[in-house]
Amino acid sequence: MPKLSLKNVVKRFGDKTVCNGISLDVEEGQMVCLIGASGGGKSTLLRCINLLENIEDGEIFLDGEDIAIPGLNPQPVRRRIGMVFQSFNLFPHMTAAENVMLAPRRVYKRSRDDLRPEITELFTRFGLAEHMNHYPDQLSGGQQQRVAIVRALAMKPEVMLFDEITSALDPQLVGEVLDVLRLLKGSGMTMVLATHEMGFAREAADKVCFLKDGKIIEEAPAKTLFDAPQHPDTQAFLARALK
Numbered sequence: 001m002p003k004l005s006l007k008n009v010v011k012r013f014g015d016k017t018v019c020n021g022i023s024l025d026v027e028e029g030q031m032v033c034l035i036g037a038s039g040g041g042k043s044t045l046l047r048c049i050n051l052l053e054n055i056e057d058g059e060i061f062l063d064g065e066d067i068a069i070p071g072l073n074p075q076p077v078r079r080r081i082g083m084v085f086q087s088f089n090l091f092p093h094m095t096a097a098e099n100v101m102l103a104p105r106r107v108y109k110r111s112r113d114d115l116r117p118e119i120t121e122l123f124t125r126f127g128l129a130e131h132m133n134h135y136p137d138q139l140s141g142g143q144q145q146r147v148a149i150v151r152a153l154a155m156k157p158e159v160m161l162f163d164e165i166t167s168a169l170d171p172q173l174v175g176e177v178l179d180v181l182r183l184l185k186g187s188g189m190t191m192v193l194a195t196h197e198m199g200f201a202r203e204a205a206d207k208v209c210f211l212k213d214g215k216i217i218e219e220a221p222a223k224t225l226f227d228a229p230q231h232p233d234t235q236a237f238l239a240r241a242l243k
């Protein structure tokens, strides 16, 4: 059974159909990259998976259980599916460690003392140990984004969604954030990424999906999709993106 499975997901905003019958399986431990031009529906699809958007039609299964049921409290699912956005959204008046501890303290009612060992381990694992007590404005954009990833991991999610997490970074800071994704993949995390980092998608993804106008036009193992795209729209997109 796939860890995450989408069946004919439809999302509309007014009369605009942004996800137009999307089906996708993500196996446990897989990294799946969503690529495509702006407006293709990548962010919206991730937001649907995390139940930040209600879907009009279709099903989203996590471990075989339909999670996109209207009226169902989304919070338990959001604890199982972490999401990181382009903007880091760290609270500026809290240290990095305080930012990371906030959700587990509130949601699981855990104390700082109880959390500290595992939070320290997370910061250490992602090369941030010396920044635990720094405030966001004392950190680079890359470091802030890595803290934002650690913040999501502190909730011990089973699946992680990443929405263009390097797009707001200076080019020299992108690499350190991509390294975190490589590390996470190595640890067996199941991940879905919307990304414009084609080199990274080709090298690190298990599967790449090309989205256009709310549809998956082509889906293939990364190397196959980049080296031998079959659909003319994929070919045209990659020709532009890789220029």
Ligand SMILES: Nc1ncnc2c1ncn2[C@@H]1O[C@H](COP(=O)(O)OP(=O)(O)OP(=O)(O)O)[C@@H](O)[C@H]1O
Pocket: 013, 016, 018, 036, 037, 038, 039, 040, 041, 042, 043, 044, 045, 164, 194
């Ligand atoms: N809340 C909303 N209300 C109305 N339209 C929306 C909303 N969110 C997204 N859209 C529209 O849905 C379409 C898909 O947007 P989406 O952000 O999902 O695409 P994307 O592929 O992630 O693009 P990008 O790479 O720029 O993030 C766009 O036309 C966008 O304007």
